Every structure is written in C-alpha cells, then in structure tokens.
Amino acid sequence: MRDHSEPVRTGEIDLGNRRYKVSRNITTEQFRASVAELGVLDPVLLLAERDGYIALFGCNRIETASASGHDSVPALVRRSIDPEEYCRQCLLKASRGEIGPVGRVRALRLLASIDGAEGARAGLLRRHLAVPMELMKRPERLLSLPDELADFLDCRDVGYRTIRDLLDLPDGAVARISRWVAGTAMGVNIFKKVVELATEILRRDGTLDSVDEEAALTVDDRKAAAERLMEEISRRRYPRYTELHGRAETIRRKMAALGFDVDFPRYFEGDRFRVSITVNRGTPPDEVRRAMGSLPPDMVRELQELL
Numbered sequence: 001m002r003d004h005s006e007p008v009r010t011g012e013i014d015l016g017n018r019r020y021k022v023s024r025n026i027t028t029e030q031f032r033a034s035v036a037e038l039g040v041l042d043p044v045l046l047l048a049e050r051d052g053y054i055a056l057f058g059c060n061r062i063e064t065a066s067a068s069g070h071d072s073v074p075a076l077v078r079r080s081i082d083p084e085e086y087c088r089q090c091l092l093k094a095s096r097g098e099i100g101p102v103g104r105v106r107a108l109r110l111l112a113s114i115d116g117a118e119g120a121r122a123g124l125l126r127r128h129l130a131v132p133m134e135l136m137k138r139p140e141r142l143l144s145l146p147d148e149l150a151d152f153l154d155c156r157d158v159g160y161r162t163i164r165d166l167l168d169l170p171d172g173a174v175a176r177i178s179r180w181v182a183g184t185a186m187g188v189n190i191f192k193k194v195v196e197l198a199t200e201i202l203r204r205d206g207t208l209d210s211v212d213e214e215a216a217l218t219v220d221d222r223k224a225a226a227e228r229l230m231e232e233i234s235r236r237r238y239p240r241y242t243e244l245h246g247r248a249e250t251i252r253r254k255m256a257a258l259g260f261d262v263d264f265p266r267y268f269e270g271d272r273f274r275v276s277i278t279v280n281r282g283t284p285p286d287e288v289r290r291a292m293g294s295l296p297p298d299m300v301r302e303l304q305e306l307l
Contacts, residue, residue, distance in 0.1 A: 005043035083115035100154025185222035
C-alpha cells in the first residue's frame, strides 16, 4: 500500500460509478470557491481498476474539481480495499456529520462485504453510525431507491422511522413519491406527512391513482408546488375535512369582504372562533356600532355548525 499521493487525471476516474460513495451529495459555495482557486487540498482515495479508477472517498471533491476546470486531483491509489482504512474513513466522515441515513447503510453494507458482518470493525462502525437493525435486515431495498429520493433522504437527514414507512410502500408508490420529491422543493416535515398520508390512502384504496399531481408539479415555484401537492394529498385522504374546510373558507372570505376578520380553527378543534373588526384612531364610535350591528347572523350560524 502506498501512502504518498499522486496526481490522477479526472478523465481517468469513473465519475458515474458511485458504488462506494457514502457522503451526502452536498457541496457548499465556500467549498466550491476553494476548490476552484486552490484545487483539491486533501487527497482523494481511489481504487485502481483495469480501465481507470473508481472513487472510494472524495466523490464530491473530484466532481467539484472537474466542474471547476481542474484536470487532475491528488490521490491515494489502492489496488484493493483495506477494511481498516475503509472503516477509519467512514468514522471520520461520520464524526464530521457528512453521512446521511442511506450513506450509513451503504457504508455498513460495504464493510460487511469486504470484512464480514460480525468482525470487530463492523461492530465498531455499526455502533457509531447507529443504524436500526430493522433497516440492516433489508439494505438492498434502501440502496435501490431512485437517486433523487436517496439523495433527499441523505441531504435532509430524514428520520429512520419515516424511511422504514417509506420502504414498506409498494414499488409504484415509492416511484411516485420520488417523482414528487424531484418535482418540488419539499421540506422534511411535508415529506414525513406525505409518506404518512400515502400509507393511509393505500391502506384504504390500494392505490394512489386518486392523487392528481399534475397541477402541483407544473407550478414554477417549487416550494409552492410542494404545498399544493400536500393539499391535494390531504384532500384525497380526508375528503370530508376538505369539504368542510372549503365551506369555512368561503364564509370567511365573504365576511372579510364585509369588513370582518374571522379566526377559525383550521382543523375545527375547540368550540369557539373569533370575529373581529379593525378600528382606527379616527373611526367614529357610531360607525363602529353600525359595523358591529351588520354582523351577518346566518354566516355566524354556519360557522358555528361547522365546529
């Protein structure tokens, strides 16, 4: 094994092969600027193959260097994977917070394949990565997720419970959720709710075909698209709630046009709501009295019946 680095042309490295990549697919602006100006300062770790090289560690550095116009990177070249070195590198990345949940499972799976699942190194890495055993019983399911979905789980550090529920869904549902993730700027909280609601819809209907995603996925604002998609899924999961919420919102808008602000509980919780008017410093008391007297009782009654 050689401990000194050597320059390796980026064109000789198979950047499309991410077999060994465990770190999140994230680079900061500061990191990109540093690589553009100075190149890669910390040597990457490569595995030599017959037709070139595969990155063991340093995928983000190599890709950033290549995108910045650097034609080579300093590298430590290995002819085979040393389990001790591999474990040490994974522990280092874990200590820096660079490995997400999918990367952790991949790291444990790879170490087990080269060093055995019951060895001391595998046990050490397993303790530090803290991956639930239920996920390690079916790593292929997690590691075969679509790239967009796997990247989302890693970059957003999605919790293991949500990942478990996701993996319990049929392949068609997982593919559809992956398309939703790719087409919107979905946050973690919305993603968790999407998985939960999708599970409930599938349990009830056996399919997600009732979810009309097209309107949401064609919105230019990706964050707004995620919110609209969430509304659509909620509507399909809770049709009765959606109907009642629509009625309440219609009444609220009508009352707002008459000068009344309505604070109505979104989920119909509790037994009260608030109706108010805005009074300026110069508003005559008689005008305030007239405004309060014009409160439409039929609309108030409708809102009361919705609680």
